[in-house]
Amino acid sequence: MKSGRKLAPTIIVIFGGTGDLTKRKLIPAFYNLYIDGWMPEKFVIIGLGRTQWTDEDYKEHLHEGLVEFSRKGKPDEAKWQQFHASVSYFESNINDPEAYRGLADRLDAFDQEWGVRANRLFYLSIAPQFIEAATVNISKYELASRPDSDRIVVEKPFGYNKQTAVALNRLLSQTFQEEQIYRIDHYLGKETVQNILAFRFANALFEPLWNRNYIDYIQVTVAEQVGVEDRGSYYEHSGALRDMIQNHLLQVLCMIAMEAPISFQAEEIRNRKVDVMRAIRRLRPEEVHKYAVRGQYGPGWIAGRKVPGYREEPGVDPRSNTETYAAVQLYIDNWRWQGVPFYLRTGKRMQEKTSSITIQFRPVPHSTFSPTQAGNIMPNRLTINIQPTMDIRLRFTAKKQGLEMSLNPAEMVFDYDTCSTQTPEAYETLLLDAMRGDATLYMRSDQVEEAWDVITPIQEAWESRDSLDFPNYAAGTWGPESAEALIARQGHIWALNLHT
Numbered sequence: 001m002k003s004g005r006k007l008a009p010t011i012i013v014i015f016g017g018t019g020d021l022t023k024r025k026l027i028p029a030f031y032n033l034y035i036d037g038w039m040p041e042k043f044v045i046i047g048l049g050r051t052q053w054t055d056e057d058y059k060e061h062l063h064e065g066l067v068e069f070s071r072k073g074k075p076d077e078a079k080w081q082q083f084h085a086s087v088s089y090f091e092s093n094i095n096d097p098e099a100y101r102g103l104a105d106r107l108d109a110f111d112q113e114w115g116v117r118a119n120r121l122f123y124l125s126i127a128p129q130f131i132e133a134a135t136v137n138i139s140k141y142e143l144a145s146r147p148d149s150d151r152i153v154v155e156k157p158f159g160y161n162k163q164t165a166v167a168l169n170r171l172l173s174q175t176f177q178e179e180q181i182y183r184i185d186h187y188l189g190k191e192t193v194q195n196i197l198a199f200r201f202a203n204a205l206f207e208p209l210w211n212r213n214y215i216d217y218i219q220v221t222v223a224e225q226v227g228v229e230d231r232g233s234y235y236e237h238s239g240a241l242r243d244m245i246q247n248h249l250l251q252v253l254c255m256i257a258m259e260a261p262i263s264f265q266a267e268e269i270r271n272r273k274v275d276v277m278r279a280i281r282r283l284r285p286e287e288v289h290k291y292a293v294r295g296q297y298g299p300g301w302i303a304g305r306k307v308p309g310y311r312e313e314p315g316v317d318p319r320s321n322t323e324t325y326a327a328v329q330l331y332i333d334n335w336r337w338q339g340v341p342f343y344l345r346t347g348k349r350m351q352e353k354t355s356s357i358t359i360q361f362r363p364v365p366h367s368t369f370s371p372t373q374a375g376n377i378m379p380n381r382l383t384i385n386i387q388p389t390m391d392i393r394l395r396f397t398a399k400k401q402g403l404e405m406s407l408n409p410a411e412m413v414f415d416y417d418t419c420s421t422q423t424p425e426a427y428e429t430l431l432l433d434a435m436r437g438d439a440t441l442y443m444r445s446d447q448v449e450e451a452w453d454v455i456t457p458i459q460e461a462w463e464s465r466d467s468l469d470f471p472n473y474a475a476g477t478w479g480p481e482s483a484e485a486l487i488a489r490q491g492h493i494w495a496l497n498l499h500t
């Protein structure tokens with residue numbers, strides 16, 4: 001998040017260079033950074049994989065990805081030619097130590113050609129079981145020996161539970177110093193999520209209200225219309241709680257709930273966020289059923305199209321009990337948030353694709369207006385729409401035009417579309433930050449471990465009960481009825497379901 005374009009020469013090594021993430025997200029992000037002038041003057045991208053490809057095959061594969069997935073669409077041919085001159089393929093097996101010797105030679109050759117020891121960015125776009133081989137060999141061949149300029153980006157899932165996350169942190173720390181480790185959570189790179197910090201800490205207006213005295217409850221919804229797609233075998237070992245709540249939704253919660261940082265330094269921001277994580281009340285096993293609900297989609301209709309249930313998806317056990325929906329009610333035990341419920345929910349195959357934060361303010365303490373005048377007066381509400389709609393809306397009450405005093409809800413809207421050119425993709429922001437050595441939007445080891453700690457009681461309670469009445473919501477709906485009941489107990493409703 002620092003500004004300034006001059007970046008040191010950089011070598012980017014992508015483990016998993018032939019994989020889906022590289023094609024769908026990483027290369028489009030690097031390419032868009034390149035055409036927008038953000039890449040270092042001297043850079044190379046080396047993709048690693050076992051697939052038997054020449055450089056030309058590899059580039060053709062990446063080009064297909066750009067056409068399909070880049071936010072800017074089909075690349076300009078001349079620009080693509082310039083960009084791909086810096087891209088090469090290195091056929092290798094992660095588990096083969098000899099491959100790292102070859103890689104070391106390649107890296108050294110660039111240093112010699114450029115006359116400078118380039119920064120090195122190792123991107124682990126690989127399944128978790130390969131991380132150990134990659135890091136051990138990076139260490140053995142001293143590929144990342146300069147803590148101030150060599151970095152590693154680690155993709156999700158970061159562990160399977162707290163124990164495995166701790167073990168992974170320990171493994172990484174044997175090769176890298178914490179400042180070199182960039183644990184990615186792509187939600188933190190989203191423009192609208194970053195703007196939570198600007199909105200809260202660059203304006204004096206909301207801060208005095210941002211607490212238990214004025215806020216009734218907070219909701220974070222990440223609803224997807226897509227199902228599990230072709231990731232059934234991954235998702236079967238994950239589920240919505242691990243896949244989304246443990247990382248993206250808890251990170252968003254931290255942005256909303258954190259105290260004001262004294263500076264915009266990475267460590268300061270991360271300290272304030274981890275404070276929130278530590279203050280989240282841990283559920284006792286016997287409370288889990290009261291504060292957390294899960295669901296799994298059955299067949300249904302999305303946008304006029306019939307779609308199968310989760311159990312019919314490829315790679316999924318036909319008797320699977322994996323949750324595709326999770327909703328939790330959390331409390332933050334500190335002065336600011338005591339007693340304010342934070343409702344987090346996420347699901348696949350929901351009625352709409354929408355990620356949104358609702359800050360519901362308390363009603364006025366006394367109604368000055370008669371019931372006839374007040375009409376449908378509603379308490380103030382701030383809605384931060386993350387995607388696909390990107391805006392911030394403040395609902396307030398105004399007088400209806402006319403000769404009588406009669407009230408109506410009104411809205412003030414900040415709409416990104418009216419003031420931005422094209423919004424960068426999360427991966428563009430995050431990759432640029434990693435090249436700059438700015439870890440503000442990446443997760444620190446303690447944050448990840450605390451996040452696992454928050455969900456551990458839920459995980460354990462859910463794993464100990466396997467006879468479920470799944471599927472319990474139809475694709476194309478807002479999830480199981482139990483999620484409505486969860487918050488109805490406090491007299492609340494999910495803001496988006498009724499568009500209230």
Ligand SMILES: NC(=O)C1=CN([C@@H]2O[C@H](COP(=O)(O)OP(=O)(O)OC[C@H]3O[C@@H](n4cnc5c(N)ncnc54)[C@H](OP(=O)(O)O)[C@@H]3O)[C@@H](O)[C@H]2O)C=CC1
Nearest residue numbers: 016017018019020021049050051093094125126127155156
């Ligand atoms: N795809 C996505 O949208 C997202 C992915 N992620 C995470 O990113 C990581 C990668 O995911 P994704 O790209 O989808 O996975 P893919 O299965 O598409 O790709 C896996 C990559 O790993 C490589 N690989 C596997 N085994 C070896 C080996 N022994 N030696 C060398 N390379 C090997 C494959 O190369 P080859 O076959 O050529 O050997 C391939 O490039 C995962 O951790 C995933 O959870 C996170 C968020 C979203």
Ligand SMILES: O=C1O[C@H](COP(=O)(O)O)[C@@H](O)[C@H](O)[C@H]1O
Nearest residue numbers: 156186222224226243244355387
């Ligand atoms: O990390 C993940 O995120 C996606 C949703 O990301 P978005 O940017 O499209 O909101 C989710 O589909 C996937 O299951 C999960 O692994």
